[in-house]
Amino acid sequence: MVKQWYTSRIRHGVRAIFAALCAVACSFTLAACGSQESAGEIRIGIKFDQPGVGFKKSGTYVGFDVDVAKYIARKMGYSEDKIIWKEAPSKQREAMLQNGDVDMVIASYSITPERKKEVSFAGPYFVAGQDLMVRKDETSINGPGDLNGKRLCSVTGSTSASTVKERFSKEVQLMEQPGYAECATALFSGIVDAVTTDDIILAGLASASRGRLRVIGKPFTKESYGVGIKKGDTKLAAQINNAIDDMIQDGSWKRAIDDNTRGIAYTPSAEYNPPEPTEGEQ
Missing domain, CATH: 3.40.190.10 (Periplasmic binding protein-like II)
Structure with missing residues (x-):
């Protein structure tokens, strides 16, 4: 379980100020600003066809992954209207990150050794089966x-x-x-x-x-969902991991799970959830 949480208000303020300054003054690189789009915008890849996880509905975007993405973006200094949502089909996720089409992918993206050869991850923010x-x-x-x-x-x-x-x-x-x-x-x-x-x-x-x-309710694998980012971007991974810690600590993580599985007898594995972010250290 998560043992120590990043809760310092001072460091929260530093992150917010840093994000604001980046939007105005820096060159638009992920390492420095968290965005390659235009000032104050961030591009996030999600699924459009997964109800409860990532779903495009009447021009809006809903689901657990969407809630995680909004929380991370907000912690990095991006309001919801500054998020540019991109559809990230399973077989295109690595290419989207490598080509710079998105700044991060939050799309039921399981962390695997094969994928880590091509992209980096932050998280995990959830463990499914x-x-x-x-x-x-x-x-x-x-x-x-x-x-x-x-x-x-x-x-x-x-x-x-x-x-x-x-x-x-x-x-x-x-x-x-x-x-x-x-x-x-x-x-x-x-x-x-x-x-x-x-x-x-x-x-x-x-x-x-x-x-x-x-x-059925009898999971037979362990799938750690990570936030996909460009290979080697440890600075962005650290920002995302801090946000995931905060989301779990303040209760927003559990509320997002409950809101997006309402009406179904579903409970995430208590053995693995909520997870402690372990990616992005190298």
Whole structure:
């Protein structure tokens, strides 16, 4: 659990003053200002198709990742109207950071050794577990041990799809789609028997289905969500980690979880949550 929290008002003030000065006077680099856009703006990559996590709704953006992004941006000196939201599909996240299309990615982005070869991370800010979602009347699937001969759907480029290929390739038929909305549609129509991804994503999808879908509730992996940043930017990682600490400490983290999974019997793993940021030290 988080042992020591960064709560000094003096240092909070220094961070705010630093961000304001950067917006006016510095060259627009991530290391110095946290933004490569124009003065006072920051570009954040999120998912647009994950209810409860990152979702574009009537021109607005909602979800747990969105709440985390807003909190971090505010702590860095950016008001909500200075955030430029960019869609960050799973298979494009590394390229978006490497090409400078975004300043950070907060998009159910699991920290893995392979990804750390290409980008850096701050966090984690949440620890999820891969689970299964089925139709409400499904009785033959009660956990990962019941997948033999079943048809699963996950998203191209996700760690969830990779896990299925590694652990269940001989047992299941995997359909990969560009987004979870397409997977949910395939599940509704009976094309697949289950959708698999991280439990918090499934909780959001189940909530949006108004009772037609349910989460099994037996996670079988550990997925640490990090904030993706450009490779080697330790200064930005430190800023983000301080903000994550503050969000957990002041209760905003738990409120964001509760608000975005309302109506679903979902509780994050108490063994791993809330997490202590460990990335960005090197």
